[in-house]
Amino acid sequence: MLFARLLRPFITLGTLRIIDASGRVHTLAGGERGPEVTMHVHSRRSQRRLLWRPALAVGEAYMDGTLTVEGGDLYPLMDLINRNIFRAGYNPLSRLQRAITWPLRLLPASNSLKRARRNAAYSYDLDTSFYRLFLDKNMQYTCGYFPKRNETLEEAQVEKMLHLASKLLLKPGMKVLEIGCGWGNFAVFLAKLESVTVHGLTLSGEQLQDAERLAQKNKLSHRVQFILRDYRHERGQYDRIVSVGMFEHVGARHHRAYFRQIHDLLTEDGVAVVHFIGRMEPPGKNAVWLNKYIFPGSYAPALSEVMSAVEKQRLFVTDIEVWRQHYPPTLAAWRQRLHANWDQAKTRFGENFCRMWDFYLAGSEAAFRQDVFLVFQLQLARRMDAAPLARDYIEPWKDAHRPGARRVQNKPPAETDQLR
Numbered sequence: 001m002l003f004a005r006l007l008r009p010f011i012t013l014g015t016l017r018i019i020d021a022s023g024r025v026h027t028l029a030g031g032e033r034g035p036e037v038t039m040h041v042h043s044r045r046s047q048r049r050l051l052w053r054p055a056l057a058v059g060e061a062y063m064d065g066t067l068t069v070e071g072g073d074l075y076p077l078m079d080l081i082n083r084n085i086f087r088a089g090y091n092p093l094s095r096l097q098r099a100i101t102w103p104l105r106l107l108p109a110s111n112s113l114k115r116a117r118r119n120a121a122y123s124y125d126l127d128t129s130f131y132r133l134f135l136d137k138n139m140q141y142t143c144g145y146f147p148k149r150n151e152t153l154e155e156a157q158v159e160k161m162l163h164l165a166s167k168l169l170l171k172p173g174m175k176v177l178e179i180g181c182g183w184g185n186f187a188v189f190l191a192k193l194e195s196v197t198v199h200g201l202t203l204s205g206e207q208l209q210d211a212e213r214l215a216q217k218n219k220l221s222h223r224v225q226f227i228l229r230d231y232r233h234e235r236g237q238y239d240r241i242v243s244v245g246m247f248e249h250v251g252a253r254h255h256r257a258y259f260r261q262i263h264d265l266l267t268e269d270g271v272a273v274v275h276f277i278g279r280m281e282p283p284g285k286n287a288v289w290l291n292k293y294i295f296p297g298s299y300a301p302a303l304s305e306v307m308s309a310v311e312k313q314r315l316f317v318t319d320i321e322v323w324r325q326h327y328p329p330t331l332a333a334w335r336q337r338l339h340a341n342w343d344q345a346k347t348r349f350g351e352n353f354c355r356m357w358d359f360y361l362a363g364s365e366a367a368f369r370q371d372v373f374l375v376f377q378l379q380l381a382r383r384m385d386a387a388p389l390a391r392d393y394i395e396p397w398k399d400a401h402r403p404g405a406r407r408v409q410n411k412p413p414a415e416t417d418q419l420r
Helices: 002-010 044-052 054-064 075-088 092-109 113-124 128-132 153-168 185-193 205-217 252-265 288-293 303-311 327-340 342-349 351-370 394-401
Strands: 013-019 025-029 032-041 067-069 175-179 197-202 224-228 238-244 266-279 316-323 373-381
Touching: 002 013, 002 025, 002 044, 002 075, 013 075, 032 044, 032 075, 044 054, 054 067, 054 288, 054 351, 075 351, 128 205, 128 342, 153 185, 153 238, 153 266, 153 327, 153 373, 153 394, 175 185, 185 197, 185 205, 185 224, 185 238, 197 205, 205 224, 238 252, 252 266, 252 303, 266 303, 288 351, 303 316, 303 373, 327 342, 327 351, 327 373, 342 351, 351 373
Parallel strands: 013 032, 175 197, 175 238, 197 224, 238 266
Antiparallel strands: 013 025, 032 067, 266 373, 316 373
């Protein structure tokens, strides 16, 4: 099996056994101890595709069942692959490949208005009932926060929302813009914490309907409103802007336009918080399988390219926080819940669809655990003194606003106080 021969030099840790379609066993053993995994390839067609397009073919073969893992659990295979991919970053051949492909990374990232809408529909116009099978009750489809390392998924997502809210420095009567509002839960969460108005932008019709229903259910439609609109079309002035897990969908070509909008939409003393997946390495490109099947047009940027875009818009970076190892437990919890509801998901969406999501979640967990991916939070302002000089305000604010905490409630705006 030529694929096994080509792969052999890159397995420097652990052992990978490949059983090909003829039943032959190919053992790829690294020089260092690590995970031991046996992978079965059940068709010659998949063998050929693994040879010519391995980055795409591994996931596709797992989806259609022509690639399986002994024992049934996919994660050990993804863990082994990612451990060795990380090490391959120091391989001269990998460096040469990066140098050749780096200029091409912008080609799929031209998220025009039309393409951005199409990409959002592909990723988020799925039946919301599917996401409810594995997300927490607040429908947070972004990294949870595990400061104590033993939080449940529900607790970690509340901690994440509180952490973000604290950095927004909310005050009664403020106008808040959320770029990429998901199913509306964070906007409603903010409006419950403080008597602010929240305007949420989305490109997903499915999410818009759910968000509007959520605001109505919580009797907050007078203060929380949503609209189907691209961030580039938004106008007006906001005291606070927050964006959670949306910046990855902007595309490298549009980073400057994104931060220009944040600058222009913020009031003079306004504050913005941007939470996104990034990489601790030079600019690169996203996995081709991920872009094809889960997040078309997405790109997890290096901090260097983000800062290059920010500094051109006359925005002060008032805080940068790095979340290292908070996404793995989030993804593990999502995958565990998906497996617990596998039969229900399979009946509604099909076996291939479920295996696609299993590959995505297992691969992502391994990448965040072993590779260079993590989460950045930027706090931005138009004025240097718009945010505190130290972080000592964060935890007291969170403690005072946690569910069940006793505090003086601010009087909410009247029912007639509408968003613009």
